[in-house]
Amino acid sequence: MTEFIHIKKIHMHFLEMEMLSPFVTSFGRVTKREFIVIEMVDRNGKTGWGECVAFTSPWYTEETQKTCYHMMKEFFIPLLLKTPIEHPDDVSSLFSFAKRNNMAKAALEAAVWDLYAQQTNQSLALALGGTRSQIETGISIGLQPSNNALFKEIEKAINIGYKRVKIKIDRKSDLPLLETIRQRYPDIPLMADANSGYTLTDAEHLLKFDHLNLMMIEQPLGDQDIYEHMHLQSQLETPICLDESIHSLEDAKNAIRLGSCKIINIKSGRVGGLSEAVRIHDYCLKHHIPVWCGGMLESGIGRAHNIALASLPGFSIPGDISASSRYWKEDIIHPEVTTQNGTINVPLDKIGIGYEIDREKLKKFSTSPIQTFTL
Numbered sequence: 074m075t076e077f078i079h080i081k082k083i084h085m086h087f088l089e090m091e092m093l094s095p096f097v098t099s100f101g102r103v104t105k106r107e108f109i110v111i112e113m114v115d116r117n118g119k120t121g122w123g124e125c126v127a128f129t130s131p132w133y134t135e136e137t138q139k140t141c142y143h144m145m146k147e148f149f150i151p152l153l154l155k156t157p158i159e160h161p162d163d164v165s166s167l168f169s170f171a172k173r174n175n176m177a178k179a180a181l182e183a184a185v186w187d188l189y190a191q192q193t194n195q196s197l198a199l200a201l202g203g204t205r206s207q208i209e210t211g212i213s214i215g216l217q218p219s220n221n222a223l224f225k226e227i228e229k230a231i232n233i234g235y236k237r238v239k240i241k242i243d244r245k246s247d248l249p250l251l252e253t254i255r256q257r258y259p260d261i262p263l264m265a266d267a268n269s270g271y272t273l274t275d276a277e278h279l280l281k282f283d284h285l286n287l288m289m290i291e292q293p294l295g296d297q298d299i300y301e302h303m304h305l306q307s308q309l310e311t312p313i314c315l316d317e318s319i320h321s322l323e324d325a326k327n328a329i330r331l332g333s334c335k336i337i338n339i340k341s342g343r344v345g346g347l348s349e350a351v352r353i354h355d356y357c358l359k360h361h362i363p364v365w366c367g368g369m370l371e372s373g374i375g376r377a378h379n380i381a382l383a384s385l386p387g388f389s390i391p392g393d394i395s396a397s398s399r400y401w402k403e404d405i406i407h408p409e410v411t412t413q414n415g416t417i418n419v420p421l422d423k424i425g426i427g428y429e430i431d432r433e434k435l436k437k438f439s440t441s442p443i444q445t446f447t448l
């Protein structure tokens with residue numbers, strides 16, 4: 074007999090966590106990270122956890138923590154409270170009446186997945202179809218004030234054992250910078266994230282990246298674009314990885330059918346949840362497109378969901394899932410996420426997300442009272 078998930082209560086925790094060091098992109102600096110943490114209680118008293126990964130301002134996608142709060146409170150939570158859920162995959166169709174707002178949807182769906190894993194007595198990783206007991210991780214280094222500062226960060230990453238180094242690039246200093254890194258570190262697995270910093274008129278300039286042996290260049294062109302990336306990829310030897318322009322399985326299909334990229338970065342928040350992330354993964358696996366799990370400067374809860382997702386077989390490229398201590402002095406989960414020589418153990422033998430929530434820390438980082446929603 075199918076057992077349904079009946080959600081009785083949803084608590085929202087409003088957190089602000091200070092980053093160990095600011096994360097700088099061409100759009101600005103993140104020094105404090107705001108989060109809404111979702112605590113979802115079912116009728117059996119089990120608790121599932123989710124995290125809203127939107128930033129405070131809409132520089133990465135159109136969503137912010139405040140737009141997510143509005144969407145969850147007004148539209149998604151009332152629906153979830155009155156609809157028994159047979160399987161977490163059903164949440165995306167339940168929410169499909171609302172256009173986009175993917176990070177708001179994903180925050181709630183993640184907690185439903187955690188409840189489902191607990192109800193079926195398995196780890197979230199296994200519930201999602203994960204097969205790896207260890208995942209390899211890379212590191213993403215934000216823009217640095219000087220080359221020396223950047224070299225120091227790269228050196229640190231290599232010493233820790235991270236399996237891949239990603240740097241942010243902008244039009245001002247891209248090529249000389251990458252060339253200098255390559256001279257110093259001829260063999261490190263290196264990639265560059267452009268965060269849509271170029272246009273197709275830069276194609277000739279980008280062709281000069283081909284001799285640098287980059288693993289990939291991430292999202293060189295417009296954040297909505299799939300078509301122009303096709304033109305660029307047809308000229309470029311360096312694989313293009315799409316990030317910002319993939320919001321759904323549909324987008325991934327279009328990009329792959331057109332040949333707009335050779336790699337896809339999957340973030341469950343950006344695509345509206347873990348179910349859609351798995352659908353994209355499955356399609357990519359079938360079409361021999363490697364994927365990796367991108368990061369959104371998550372707290373431990375989002376990090377735990379990413380670890381579970383990255384245990385699926387198609388995640389064959391090290392992702393952005395670093396140790397808790399890379400970003401936080403103290404994390405809100407127990408144990409914290411740690412890496413050993415660039416790998417993270419997937420808690421396959423634990424039930425649910427596989428980490429305990431540290432309620433003391435939740436309280437410590439809370440900026441306003443918990444809000445509770447019931448029918």
Ligand SMILES: [Mg+2]
Pocket residue numbers: 266268291292316317367
């Ligand atoms: Mg990116």
